[in-house]
Amino acid sequence: EPEVTQTPSHQVTQMGQEVILRCVPISNHLYFYWYRQILGQKVEFLVSFYNNEISEKSEIFDDQFSVERPDGSNFTLKIRSTKLEDSAMYFCASRTGWSSLEAFFGQGTRLTVV
Amino acid sequence: AQTVTQSQPEMSVQEAETVTLSCTYDTSESDYYLFWYKQPPSRQMILVIRQEAYKQQNATENRFSVNFQKAAKSFSLKISDSQLGDAAMYFCAYRSARYGGATNKLIFGTGTLLAVQP
Numbered sequence: 001e002p003e004v005t006q007t008p009s010h011q012v013t014q015m016g017q018e019v020i021l022r023c024v025p026i027s028n029h030l031y032f033y034w035y036r037q038i039l040g041q042k043v044e045f046l047v048s049f050y051n052n053e054i055s056e057k058s059e060i061f062d063d064q065f066s067v068e069r070p071d072g073s074n075f076t077l078k079i080r081s082t083k084l085e086d087s088a089m090y091f092c093a094s095r096t097g098w099s100s101l102e103a104f105f106g107q108g109t110r111l112t113v114v
Numbered sequence: 115a116q117t118v119t120q121s122q123p124e125m126s127v128q129e130a131e132t133v134t135l136s137c138t139y140d141t142s143e144s145d146y147y148l149f150w151y152k153q154p155p156s157r158q159m160i161l162v163i164r165q166e167a168y169k170q171q172n173a174t175e176n177r178f179s180v181n182f183q184k185a186a187k188s189f190s191l192k193i194s195d196s197q198l199g200d201a202a203m204y205f206c207a208y209r210s211a212r213y214g215g216a217t218n219k220l221i222f223g224t225g226t227l228l229a230v231q232p
Contacts, residue, residue: 031218033219033220035220037157041224042205042222042223042224042225043159043205043207043220043222044222045219045220045221048218048219055218056218056219058219089157091159093159093220095218101147101164101166102161102164103161103220105151105158105159105160107156107157107158108157108158108159110157
């Protein structure tokens, strides 16, 4: 069964360093998302991406964040200069099209900023 | 803006018994989708069940069913014959069905941690 794949599963980084979280969405999907879950808290929307551009972003998604789909398969989230409060689980998700109901989630990347 | 509220931070159920998790939401839209996601200790987000707001019939998936009350903006999840593997965090989520808008994101509640006692 097709699945969304995220790498790495766990990333530890020094404060101020840049990190890139990688996702391979399901191949025929058109809508891509990043969500964040700080430990013990709810899942929060970061950004949605469609047709090679950001379609919506939340207040959390400031200038330190960027997304890219460089090669038509990978979907990356970059945090330019990590802060302690960026420590969280980051989930990538994808959907086939507008009318499709289900968003498929990856297994998440746990980011720890020290 | 839409909001989703789960008022039960934790619930407990005996194996083989039935449990109901509550969810309420607020929206001014008439067309939308509602979801229950399960997050086991592995942290993976797994879709349990979904409901289209235009459908009056409550969705069911095997042991999982919902009680969708559109006027009351309530969307509870019932788990029948609870199993040890049902122990997880459960999130209620909302998504707009408005076409052409940017608001196609999932809006999650704060979650309910379900424990299943043997």
